[in-house]
Amino acid sequence: MIAEDSVLLRVGLVKVLETVGFEVPAAVGDAETLLAAVEEHRPQVVVVDVRMPPGFTDEGVRAALMIRRQWPEVAVLLLSQFVEERYAADLLSTNTSGVGYLLKQRVANVDDFVDALQRVADGGTALDPEVVAQLLLRKDNDPLRRLTPREREVLTLMAEGRSNTAIAEALVISDSAVAKHINSIFTKLDLPPADATHRRVLAVLRYLEVSP
Incomplete structure (x- = not known):
């Protein structure tokens, strides 16, 4: 509709x-x-x-x-x-x-x-992507500062709604490398082990500073 x-x-x-x-x-x-x-x-x-x-x-x-x-x-x-x-x-x-x-x-x-x-x-x-970029410009606080430039790229693409495969294609890296970056993001954002999809959503929300 x-x-x-x-x-x-x-x-x-x-x-x-x-x-x-x-x-x-x-x-x-x-x-x-x-x-x-x-x-x-x-x-x-x-x-x-x-x-x-x-x-x-x-x-x-x-x-x-x-x-x-x-x-x-x-x-x-x-x-x-x-x-x-x-x-x-x-x-x-x-x-x-x-x-x-x-x-x-x-x-x-x-x-x-x-x-x-x-x-x-x-x-x-x-x-x-432009909305994500604007949101990124206003964020300058922990724990996002803990992320490496590559991890921030991965999280930006996650926030755009891309799958692991799509992220790998965009960054010209392997799917396994994307998975490692995402696991590192979860750790640095203090997201404990849980359902993978749930943690992915929480990571994006943390990135956008939106309360779930």
Whole structure:
């Protein structure tokens, strides 16, 4: 399901997603209509513009947060014209699975956008690299200082929602090297042995300074 006030972008998103096999039961232009459509159709994932009518401030974010509270099984991918990292933090603070935050310019790369949307729909996360970079600029405190430059690169890619294999490809290193870096990150961030997926989420949250 798509919520975007720009008619051209909304129609374009529908065409792109239907072409690659997604079913789009509704495409709307405001937050109120979005909530009604989600209640009716219960989609697997919703793509939501951050700023929508009537105020063009944070209507999309508030609608996304409401969706996560009322229908936690519905994944949400926020789209924004600019980097507004606090919205990513707000969304992640409610639930750490099935969430994403991308800049609209990423939609131009269809393969990357579809990959991110599929990842979110499958219960993963997808954070725009520029959002992650902005978050990194404001973090200058322990325990993140303990990480080596390579470990910070790995954690940045983890925060973008990438798998171990995708991280290995991006950094041109082996899967086993990625696993070693991630285990070191867990240790340095004081994350005790537990379910691997759970620790991965906690590491990203620590990186973003978001309370789970």
